[in-house]
Every structure is written in structure tokens, then in C-alpha cells.
Amino acid sequence: MQRGLLAGADLDSYVEERVITTKFDKAVAWARGNAMWPATFGLACCAIEMMSMVSARYDSARYGAEVFRASPRQADMLILSGRVSIKMVPVIRRIYDQMLEPKWVIAMGACSSSGGMFANYAVVQGADKFLPVDIYIPGCPPRPEALMYGVLKLRNKILGDPDLGWRDEYRAHGTEEDERASKPGGIPVERAGTAPSDGRLVGEAEPTPEQLASEAGLLDEAERAVSERAAVVGAQRAEHDEWEGRDA
Amino acid sequence: MPDAPGLELIAAEINARHPDAVLGTTYDHGQAALIIGPSSVRDTLLHLKEAPGQEYDFLASLHAADYLPRTPRFAVHYELLNMARVERLRVKCVIEDPGEERLPETESVTDIFPTAEFQEREAYDFFGIVFRGHPDLRRILMPEDYIGWPQRRDFPVGGDPVIFTNTEDEVPGWTR
Numbered sequence: 344m345q346r347g348l349l350a351g352a353d354l355d356s357y358v359e360e361r362v363i364t365t366k367f368d369k370a371v372a373w374a375r376g377n378a379m380w381p382a383t384f385g386l387a388c389c390a391i392e393m394m395s396m397v398s399a400r401y402d403s404a405r406y407g408a409e410v411f412r413a414s415p416r417q418a419d420m421l422i423l424s425g426r427v428s429i430k431m432v433p434v435i436r437r438i439y440d441q442m443l444e445p446k447w448v449i450a451m452g453a454c455s456s457s458g459g460m461f462a463n464y465a466v467v468q469g470a471d472k473f474l475p476v477d478i479y480i481p482g483c484p485p486r487p488e489a490l491m492y493g494v495l496k497l498r499n500k501i502l503g504d505p506d507l508g509w510r511d512e513y514r515a516h517g518t519e520e521d522e523r524a525s526k527p528g529g530i531p532v533e534r535a536g537t538a539p540s541d542g543r544l545v546g547e548a549e550p551t552p553e554q555l556a557s558e559a560g561l562l563d564e565a566e567r568a569v570s571e572r573a574a575v576v577g578a579q580r581a582e583h584d585e586w587e588g589r590d591a
Numbered sequence: 592m593p594d595a596p597g598l599e600l601i602a603a604e605i606n607a608r609h610p611d612a613v614l615g616t617t618y619d620h621g622q623a624a625l626i627i628g629p630s631s632v633r634d635t636l637l638h639l640k641e642a643p644g645q646e647y648d649f650l651a652s653l654h655a656a657d658y659l660p661r662t663p664r665f666a667v668h669y670e671l672l673n674m675a676r677v678e679r680l681r682v683k684c685v686i687e688d689p690g691e692e693r694l695p696e697t698e699s700v701t702d703i704f705p706t707a708e709f710q711e712r713e714a715y716d717f718f719g720i721v722f723r724g725h726p727d728l729r730r731i732l733m734p735e736d737y738i739g740w741p742q743r744r745d746f747p748v749g750g751d752p753v754i755f756t757n758t759e760d761e762v763p764g765w766t767r
Contacts, residue, residue: 430734462750464741465733469751 351583369503375419375445376501379494382418382438383411387425389452389484396487408494415441420497422490423476426454427467439474447501449478449493452485459483592678598623601645601680609634614685624681629697632667632684636700639671639680647671647680650704655714659744664688665695665720686720699724717742 349357385393395401397409412418415438427435439448450470453459456479458468470476477500480493550558593601595618602613602625612631617624627635639647652670669682686695699722701708711722712731719740722728730737739746 429737430732458750462748464739464746464749 351580351587372502376498378407379420379447379497379501380410380412380418381408381420381422382415382442383413384421384438385424386427386431387454389424389454392484392487393422393424393451393490396490401487401491403491403494406491406494406498408491415439416443418442419445420447420449420494421474422449422451423455423470423474424451424484426459426461427470428465429467430465432467432473435470436473445501447477447497448474449480449490449497450476451480451490451493453481453483456481592621593623593680594618595623598625598680601625601639604642604645605635605638608638617683622679622681624683626683626685629684629686632682632698633700633703635682636669636671636703639682640703645673646675647673647678649674650700650706651679653700653704653707653710653714655718655720655742657718657742657744662687665718667697667714667720669700694719694721696721696723698722699728701725716740719743 381393385391396403397411403409408420415421419442421435421439421442423435439446448470450456454461454466455470456476458466460483462468467473478493478497480489482489485493598616598618601623602616605612605625609631612635613625613627615626617626625635639645641648649672650669651672652668654668656666656668658664658666663685665686665688667684667686669684671680671682672678673680684697686697689695695718697720699707699711701711701722701724708726709731711725712728714720715722715725715728716730716732717740729735733741741749
């Protein structure tokens, strides 16, 4: 569009129709939640159902979870699809440690959730004994629909359902690789998962009066800037109307 | 498959060459088995493999068993096969339980049947049966730092108690 084709209220409404403003955290969570690439990692029979999740019949590409990455460095999500034998534990833990933050784990099926029917000497009774697990999917094995339901649950969690944050569940705040909650200026990655109404992390210390005062001061300043800007815009708009009227 | 008289002939033939090698025979469900002790494993299997008229030259399987509370407690089973005659013969090597402190011992047959190497490792892994003369006797399926012999009958089954909502009061402290 050429400059000068629209002006004034028309330009304002044009821009309003085409530009969305949002919080940065929300935009990041939206991007993360709609592109959860799983690691190519199958443990047992559940992996067959996991494979069919990406087939044309079920097509998890609809949720952005179809790109099985062969490297944990490129994967966001680890689907534990089968029983976890104790000999496999170091391998799984290593793959999990190689994945980059933010990362999520789905325990698919009864075996990786609780040991399932394998209550014996060779199988770990639940993968959450050595990994933080975000989503547990029941079933033996779960159908691909159930797995996709779990993926959607995880997506809702990433998008900010406060009831599903594993860092709250495992009291694991401050364990992120690089973005420590205590680090000044760091974006707390789990905020999208917990999303408290005041923007503070669950488990964080209560704000001091000074912090509250400075936040109130910032808010006043922002409101003053907005009203000043509104005054300027109003003056410009009046000037413009006057100019248009003179032209007609 | 040797029939019951054929089995007795085989036992007599082995005992003639190696006195007191065969402790007994069983013939159940059309399956013939020789019962031997650990000291005569090598003599018996070598004879069955190479003596003219026997030539059971294929070891189809080697596995261990725990017969607790029977004595002798342990056994190593050798499933032999003559592929020309399609005849199978089972050899059971029975081993006494040496007690808590020591492991049951028998002889390795890896030089007679090379396929026995991994299967003897498996028997060692799960039952703690030591095969003297094995070139590389260590665990094969369980982690190398695993403690215990998990397929023995006195080994705990493992697993966690399963908590249901109707039994949650019986296990205090499982919720946060």
C-alpha cells in the first residue's frame, strides 16, 4: 500500500484489523506449543502406536507433532513408549539430558507410567522415578487417539494451563539449564506453564513493599505515556480533519 | 527321538566308557533325558557328539533351572539334536546347592559346542551358575552392576505396591 492512500481514522482501523498485540511470553508459548517435535525413540509395543500417530490416518501434523527428530538436540518432546528396563535407564536419562530446554516428557502407556504388568526385577516401576514426566497416558497400549489427546494436553499445558506445571509438581523451579529464575533479566521458561495471574512464579517469594511501589510507579509512568500519546494523536487527528475539510 | 530302551542303551554305552557318568534316565511324554552330574558333563556331551552311532552334533539349547525345594536344587539342561536322524536328546546336569556363601559350579562346554558361550552366560546371569573354563563369564542381559540372581525361586518378585483409592489409607505418606 502506498503512503497517503489511507490516513486518519481509516489508517487507524486498517492497522487495528491487521496487527495483533500480545505478550512476548504468550507468543513464545504459542510457538512452542504448536511445534513439539518428538525424539525418534521407541521402547516397546507402544512405539507401534506412536508410529501410527504420524501416519496419514491420524496425522499428528495437525498439532505440529509429526517431525520425529533423530537427534535429541533437535527434539522438544520425549515419548516414553513402552516399559523402561533398568538397563535402559542411563540411556533414557542421557537422551533427556541432551535435549535442549524447554523439553517435555510424555509417559505413554501403563508400563512407563507405573511399571504396568511388569512388576518384576527388570523393569523400572514408573519412569518418573528418574525423569520429570509431564503427561501420563493410560492404556496398554494407548490408541493413537489417546496419544494425540495427551499431546493436546501437553499443548494446553505449554499454552498456560496452571494446573499442569510439572515444575510445581516436582518443586523444580530454578533447575532450568540457562534461564534460572534467580538470574536477573532471564525469562522464566516455566511461566508459560504456570501462568499465574500476576505474572509471578509459583513458589517465588512475596514481593517487598519497595517492589510493589516500583511496579506501581512503572504502571503510572506507562499510563501517563499512553495518555500523552493519546493527546498527541488527538491533536494530529484534529489537524488532519481540519486539513481535509479545507481541501473539500 | 530315542525311545525308552534306546535311552537305556545310550546310558549303558556312556557308563561303559565313563563309569558312573550317567546317574539316571527319565522318559516322559516321548522325551528322553539323561541325568548326569557336573563332573561328567564334558565326557558325556563329547561322547554324544562324536561317538559313531550317536552324533548329536547340534546343541539346540542350553538353559538352567531352579528346582527349589527339591534337591539337588539346580540343573543345567542341554538339548541335543541329531539333524540327520532328526533325533533329540536331553541331558540334565544336576547341581547341589552349595549354600548361601558359594555359587553352584559346573563345567563349561564352549569348546565342544561354541553356541554354548552366550547361553552359559545367560544361565550365569539369571541363576548364578558358574561354568568353569568359560572364556568370558559375565552378565549378558542384566546390567553388569546388578546384584542377585533374579530367576532363582527365592529371589523377590520385585515391583512396587500398587495404590488404589480404596487402599490409600494402608500406605501412609504416598501422597504429597
